[in-house]
Amino acid sequence: EPEVTQTPSHQVTQMGQEVILHCVPISNHLYFYWYRQILGQKVEFLVSFYNNEISEKSEIFDDQFSVERPDGSNFTLKIRSTKLEDSAMYFCASQGESNYGYTFGSGTRLTVV
Amino acid sequence: DAKTTQPNSMESNEEEPVHLPCNHSTISGTDYIHWYRQLPSQGPEYVIHGLTSNVNNRMASLAIAEDRKSSTLILHRATLRDAAVYYCILGRAGNMLTFGGGTRLMVKP
Numbered sequence: 001e002p003e004v005t006q007t008p009s010h011q012v013t014q015m016g017q018e019v020i021l022h023c024v025p026i027s028n029h030l031y032f033y034w035y036r037q038i039l040g041q042k043v044e045f046l047v048s049f050y051n052n053e054i055s056e057k058s059e060i061f062d063d064q065f066s067v068e069r070p071d072g073s074n075f076t077l078k079i080r081s082t083k084l085e086d087s088a089m090y091f092c093a094s095q096g097e098s099n100y101g102y103t104f105g106s107g108t109r110l111t112v113v
Numbered sequence: 114d115a116k117t118t119q120p121n122s123m124e125s126n127e128e129e130p131v132h133l134p135c136n137h138s139t140i141s142g143t144d145y146i147h148w149y150r151q152l153p154s155q156g157p158e159y160v161i162h163g164l165t166s167n168v169n170n171r172m173a174s175l176a177i178a179e180d181r182k183s184s185t186l187i188l189h190r191a192t193l194r195d196a197a198v199y200y201c202i203l204g205r206a207g208n209m210l211t212f213g214g215g216t217r218l219m220v221k222p
Contacts, residue, residue, distance in 0.1 A: 043200075043212035045210065048209050055209065058209075102157075
């Protein structure tokens with residue numbers, strides 16, 4: 001069954017450093033998303049991406065965050081200057097058509113120290 | 114966003130059916146009813162979704178009330194691997210999903 005692949009599985013970074021989280025969505029999917037889950041809390045929406053642009057973003061997704069789909073296969077989330085409170089599991093998801101179910105990746109655990 | 118209400122937790126015995134309820138009294142006509150689950154230390158996993166009619170797939174069945182103000186996810190024979198948090202989420206086509214607290218399902222051997 002097709003999968004959404006996320007790398008790395010675990011990233012440790014110093015506060016203030018930039019990180020890039022990588023995702024390879026399912027190849028024929030059109031809609032792409034990033035979510036995060038702080039330990040013990042709910043899954044929170046960050047951003048959605050369709051037709052090479054951001055279609056929706058949450059209040060969490062401020063100027064420190066950006067997304068790119070540089071080569072038609074990868075979908076990246078960049079955090080420019082990480083804070084301690086950015087420590088969380090980050091999940092990428094993709095969707096084939098707008099009324100289909102989402103496929104989530106297994107996540108990247110980001111630890112900011 | 115229209116909200117859903119789910120019990121915090123439920124218990125089931127292995128190999129018995131499980132009915133997970135969800136209330137969504139403010140659902141709009143274009144909202145799909147989605148169910149996802151999250152196993153421990155994993156990402157959310159799609160289970161099933163529907164708009165008006167009941168739906169079946171290899172994982173579960175979704176029974177939607179005629180007025181669409183509630184729905185029930187049915188696992189026909191619970192296994193230990195079905196122990197997870199189950200989320201009932203309303204979503205419009207192409208829009209993001211808003212996760213609530215979900216129902217933690219515990220399956221007893």
